[in-house]
Every structure is written in structure tokens, then in C-alpha cells.
Amino acid sequence: MPADARKTSTASSSTAPANLWEPNPRATGLRRRIGEFVLSGPVQSFVLAVIIINAITLGLQTSDAIVDTLGGFLLVLDIAAIVIFVIELALKMFVLGRRFWPDGWNIFDFVVVVISLIPAVGDLTVLRSLRVLRVLRLVNRLPQLRRIATAIIKAIPGIGAIAALMAIIFYVGAVMGTSLFGEDFPEMFGSIPTSLLTLFQVMTLDNWTTSVVFPILDVHPGAWMFFLPFILISAFVMLSLFVAIIVDTMLNMNESTRGTVAAPAPIITKTQPIVVRDVPSTSNGRGDLDDAAALREELAALRKETAEIKELLTARRQ
Template sequence: MQRAIIAVIVINSVTIGMETSSHLMDRAGDLLHAVDRLALAIFTVEIAARLYAYRREFWSDPWNWFDAIIVVVALVPATGPLSVLRALRILRALRLISAVPSMRRVVNALLTAVPGMASIIGLLVLMIYIAAVVATTLFGDIVPERFDELPRSLFTLFQIMTGDDWGSVAQEVMEHKPWAWMFFIAYILMSTFVALNLFIAVVVNAMNDAEPSPAETQAQAELETVKRELAAVNAKLDQLLIRQTSPANGRGRRHQQL
């Protein structure tokens, strides 16, 4: 059943993407709309069946909420002021997250990493803000199209942080102030190579904690095997002890009778 739902989600996602092509819509628009309505009907029946089977327990799982909200949004008529909901139909593809256990584990790991990511994001925002104030003060007069005001400086520094043509920005400033390379190199080192890598490290660490590595899985399996073997050995020792004590008990009883 789960594999069938995954297949429907994939097919529906592909057909929604195909609907963006005017050429395909002219040739097979009715078929694509029919597949879309059929997929929505299957999703609705599936959610209704799960509600009937689990009743109140259905709402105890956040992933069930996630699936239900996506289906409800798809059921709202996409007409008039709600026509924007038609573009949100592709959100049905997100149901793959709840349908595929491995994807679900990744998302759960990311959610557990949110507190650590929030701290890194706060540090990064603080660094960009400080650098933007310094850049506006130092370079606002010589390169006004990049650093004339704080909002523009923030955008420029965000662009530099992503590595988007930062060399051209630095060259424009260095034509007036040759020492400006020190500012840009220091900013890139702190924002890109330190803060962003810390952000990635927090996410990777959370995913490692959420899902054991192959070595840990193998070690756990070997430990379980050893435990079973020890339990079997203990059972055999108990049987041997019982056999050894049984004859002695029998001789004791015969001696009492005599």
C-alpha cells in the first residue's frame, strides 16, 4: 500500500510539472487534468481511511497532520482570489517525505538541529550586520551603488558571502582604496569559511546522532549475537547442573527410606 501511494505521489508530481508546458497542455491537457484529479481522489481516500482506522490517534503523529494539511489545501477550489492555490498543488510532492522513512529520518534530524542552527544563524547575522556598518562607513562615498546605505550594504555583503562575483565588488572598491582587500578577505573567511561551515557541521552532527553509522549498526548486531550466544551457554550450564544434582538427590532419598 505504501509503495502504491509513493508511486501515485511521483506520478502526480510529474504530471503537475508537465502542466507548466503549453505544448503538452495543447496535446494532452485533458489527460493531465484527469490524472491530477485521480491522484487527489486517491490521496483523499487514503487520508479518510487512516482517519477511520486510527481515529483520535491519527492526530497524535505530526506527519499525519502534515499529510492532512497538504490534501486539504489541494481540495480548496483554486478559483478567484484563491487561484494562487493552484500553484501550491506541487506541495503534494512533499508527501514523499512522510511516505519514505529515510526522508523522514533526515527531516527529523534537521528539526533536532534547529536550536544549534539558530545559534549559528544568529552569529552569522551579527557578523554581516557589523561588516555592513563598517562597509557603509568606509566605502559608501566611493562605491555608492554598492554601499551607500545599510540595506544595500547588507545585500552586497550577502552576495559576497554566497561567492557571487565578489571579486568584481572588491575590485571596484580597491580602485579607490587599495587596502580594501583586507576587509573583504577577513569578511569572507569569517562568514563563508567559518560560520557557514559551522552551520553544516551542526546539521551533519544531528544527522549522525539521529541515524547510526554502518559501523555502529554492525557493532550493535555483533553485540546482540554475543548476547544470544551467552544466553545459550548459560542455558546449557543450567541443564548440566540440574543433571549433576539429580542423582545425588535420588541417593539421599533412598538413604532416608533405609
């Protein structure tokens, strides 16, 4: 094959993958054009604005006075938002195909939109309150929020271990509290479940002195030796561990999930690149000779410094 032909084939093969659409390389023609439109910045910004407006609308619908005045208008806005969400979701499922489902955020959007379509009648009335979950779609649209949510999800194993340790501490405290104070204060430590609820109130520091500790101290003056260690361990140490695990996960997280295929490139935590300077060389190899001479001079200087250090050490020993 001639050299020009080889260069042409190589160039064409190297540029062919660049023509593929990254969110779904199989999408071509009309499907790709629809995908580029749906996942474009202006459309995603429009959907973000609709989510914010819909969140405000859901909040206003909780006021009877506002519903009596603007009930019909708010209902139209709510229906319009649902229609926009359904159209966006359907188009994304069409253009992404199988690539829609591996993304957890897309599944979350799908579940939220499906819940919005379920009629809130009969036993399904409780689903009406779940409409507010649409606001959580903001997490999928904002990279900063998506990064925090990803860090929390990745920190779940560590948080689970701390939660297990806290459960053991609570159980030990509940058994001790029931044994020590159950007879005199059955309303707070009469049983294990009651003791767990009381200890949870103590951990949250919610009115724990006047309603729990002080009445017990009037009968058991040494009860502070039980409550103070429990508060220090449960309220301060455990909370600090929770925060430390999440922060450590965010620091060690090299990249975030894709959240939405509108931004298919993951967020990479950039590190300082290693810069390697090329030594200029000429056809006669003069650059290599100069570089070798510089290295020999550096080695000679290092040997001289090493010899001086050895002399100093020998003098100190003597």
C-alpha cells in the same frame, strides 16, 4: 488455583496484547481490517506511485505546448490523484482516530491535501502553485528521506544559534561597510539594508570579485583586509558549522520518527549487544566449581604479572 489453570491464564494474558493492532489498539473489527488494508505495503506503494505520477503531471502542466495537446488527459490524472489522496487520508483518519494527529507527518499530509481542495480563483490563485507540495509527501514514504528530514528538524536549535551568530557578523560587517565604502559606492554600501544585500552576495561568492571587490579595490586598495576575513568566516566557517551540526545530529539520532503509521516501529540504531555466556551447571554444582577454579587461576596469573611489573619499576628506579 490449580497449576494448569494458572498457566492457562498467564498464557492468555501474555498473548492478549499481541492481538492488538499496533497503529491503533482500539481499532477492532471492520475498522481494523480497513486500517490493515490502507496501511499495508501494496497500498502504500500504490500511493507512492500516484505521488510520483502526480509530480510528473504537475511539471507537464507548466508547458503550454503539452497542455494544448494533452491538457484534458493531464487534468483527469490530476483530479484522480486528488481523489486518491482524499480517500487515503479519510480512511487513515477513520482507522487511527486520535492517533492520527500527534504524528507531524500526518498533519503535513492533511495540510497538503486541504490546499489541493481549495479552488484556485481570485486571490486564492497563488495556492495553485502550492499543489507541487504534494511531491514532498515522498519524504513521508521513504525511510531514508524521512531520516534526513528528521535530522534537519532536530538540528534546528543548533542551526538557530549559528544563524544568530551569522546575523551578528552580517550586522557588524554592514555597519563597517557603510562607514568605509558608503560615500564612494552608495549603490552597494549606501545604507544598512543595501550593505546587507551586498554582503550576502559576497558570502554566496556570486560574481563578488568583478562586481563588488575589484571596483572597491580601485578606490580603496586596503579593502581586501575587510572582504577576505568576512568571506572566510561567513562562506566557509559558517557553512562548515551548518553541515557539522546536521551530521552530528544524524549520528546521535537513536531513532527516527514514525513518519507514517504504516511502519509503526521506529528505526532503531542498533548497537552491538553484550553477549553473556551461561556457565553450564549440573545438579551437583560441578559447573560452578569449575568456573570458580578458572577465576582463581586467572587471578593468580594477574597477581604474578603485577608482581613482575613492580619488580621492573623498582629496578628502574634503582
